[in-house]
Amino acid sequence: KNEVEQSPQNLTAQEGEFITINCSYSVGISALHWLQQHPGGGIVSLFMLSSGKKKHGRLIATINIQEKHSSLHITASHPRDSAVYICAVDNNDMRFGAGTRLTVKP
Amino acid sequence: GAVVSQHPSRVICKSGTSVKIECRSLDFQATTMFWYRQFPKKSLMLMATSNEGSKATYEQGVEKDKFLINHASLTLSTLTVTSAHPEDSSFYICSARAHGNTEAFFGQGTRLTVV
Numbered sequence: 001k002n003e004v005e006q007s008p009q010n011l012t013a014q015e016g017e018f019i020t021i022n023c024s025y026s027v028g029i030s031a032l033h034w035l036q037q038h039p040g041g042g043i044v045s046l047f048m049l050s051s052g053k054k055k056h057g058r059l060i061a062t063i064n065i066q067e068k069h070s071s072l073h074i075t076a077s078h079p080r081d082s083a084v085y086i087c088a089v090d091n092n093d094m095r096f097g098a099g100t101r102l103t104v105k106p
Numbered sequence: 107g108a109v110v111s112q113h114p115s116r117v118i119c120k121s122g123t124s125v126k127i128e129c130r131s132l133d134f135q136a137t138t139m140f141w142y143r144q145f146p147k148k149s150l151m152l153m154a155t156s157n158e159g160s161k162a163t164y165e166q167g168v169e170k171d172k173f174l175i176n177h178a179s180l181t182l183s184t185l186t187v188t189s190a191h192p193e194d195s196s197f198y199i200c201s202a203r204a205h206g207n208t209e210a211f212f213g214q215g216t217r218l219t220v221v
Contacts, residue, residue, distance in 0.1 A: 031210075033210070040116075041197045041215055041217045042115060042215055043199055043214055048210075086150070088150075090210055094142075096142075096151075
């Protein structure tokens with residue numbers, strides 16, 4: 001079993017839909033990161049969380065430390081949100097989920 | 107927030123040549139830098155960890171003579187892919203951490219294509 005599990009692996013949505021991507025982990029962590037990787041490969045760091053909830057524009061990230069679970073939400077999704085979203089947990093070593101490929105159709 | 111700049115974002119090189127990728131922390135001192143590689147349709151995998159002024163610690167299966175890592179200053183680490191081969195084509199990304207800080211910041215990544 002991987003230490004970081006993401007679901008779903010692939011997700012297709014219509015423009016405007018509310019998106020949720022989940023991340024579960026099995027190790028103790030100091031922080032959790034959500035990363036966005038565009039088709040060209042470039043990585044953008046979206047959030048770093050150690051507790052609670054963070055919001056940036058249409059993106060919301062939550063983490064439940066007790067349950068070892070985090071979610072990334074995208075409200076009013078748009079085709080430009082199409083990318084791979086990667087969850088990474090930090091416990092001195094970084095461990096990455098396999099990523100969720102999101103496609104938002106117009 | 108803290109910024110890590112990775113350069114170049116894309117590079118194409120010929121087989122047998124060497125390529126250097128730079129990772130700079132722009133507004134903090136990065137005592138530890140991490141280098142990752144992403145194989146097609148796979149997650150990011152740690153290649154090596156470097157502490158400023160020390161030799162890098164490589165993960166099992168990563169050739170240290172192939173992937174030279176230098177972390178000579180608190181703001182710069184470099185990864186040099188030596189005698190590159192097409193199988194070295196991949197996406198490489200760095201992240202940096204300040205001393206005593208649990209936060210890690212990511213570079214934008216470098217897409218290497220060896221032809």
